[in-house]
Amino acid sequence: MNPEHRSVFTALSYDIIRTLESSDMTIRVRNLQSCFNRWSRFFERWDQEGISAERQRGLFGELMVLGTLLRAGLSPLDVASSWKGSSGAYQDFIHLAAAIEVKTTVSKEPRKVSISNEKQLDDTDLESLALVVLTLNEVEAGGISLPDAVATVRQLLEDDGRAGSIFESSLIEAGYLDSDSDKYSKRYTIRSREIFDIRSGFPRIISVPSGVGDLRYTVMISACKPFEKTIGEMIREFAGRASNELD
Structure with a gap:
């Protein structure tokens, strides 16, 4: 909800949508877990100053x-x-x-x-x-x-x-x-x-x-x-x- 974080939220949402485009459920679940791990590492490195x-x-x-x-x-x-x-x-x-x-x-x-x-x-x-x-x-x-x-x-x-x-x-x-x-x-x-x-x-x-x-x-x-x-x-x-x- 914070406007300052809207660009990050947009990028996160886009990445999740892209990840879910796989039609195979097994692959989709695995890819989604990788997506969450990827963003977890992102937030370890990122702050408002980049x-x-x-x-x-x-x-x-x-x-x-x-x-x-x-x-x-x-x-x-x-x-x-x-x-x-x-x-x-x-x-x-x-x-x-x-x-x-x-x-x-x-x-x-x-x-x-x-x-x-x-x-x-x-x-x-x-x-x-x-x-x-x-x-x-x-x-x-x-x-x-x-x-x-x-x-x-x-x-x-x-x-x-x-x-x-x-x-x-x-x-x-x-x-x-x-x-x-x-x-x-x-x-x-x-x-x-x-x-x-x-x-x-x-x-x-x-x-x-x-x-x-x-x-x-x-x-x-x-x-x-x-x-x-x-x-x-x-x-x-x-x-x-x-x-x-x-x-």
Whole structure:
């Protein structure tokens, strides 16, 4: 009933209606439960001011990687389905036995990124795990805004309705609504994009003693340089195939 929340109520109602369009009762019940879970995660991240500045940068970085994977020719459905950034998974993208974790930073040298738990950089049971670090500049003019990044991915997915629907659901989980787009006026340029292969020897914590919890630590980017790899290598591993076209 609060007019200030009408845009959120409208988006929630539309998502429930879209979810209920399935004619199969079993699928409808399952999808409705997923819808409620999605909005539960949304309200954990959203307030009247929209998502936090830190989360905006994180979402921006994930959308940049989404666009990169789509432009590389990977299946739109596979790419959209692999985006797990707001679903509670340990890594932002998971496809088959490959994963990608995305971090953004606006810090000056020495640059560093925050790791939120001991599983985030754990490659156990994965054939490959890549860490993508985007160093951003916040600019007054030019650059790309968060709504711009959303619009670009939508355009890349416009020919695949199912992939587009999955993407829209994931945006909600991330706490993003189009009605809040005027709150996301910050614009970014990408100062650098670095990709690191997470393997034995990488600076990380992947196990903790019994009784230790809520682990959070930082990794200095300069210490990751020996593990750097190309965008082509990352995409090939994530796609599960080899192609010279990705170099």
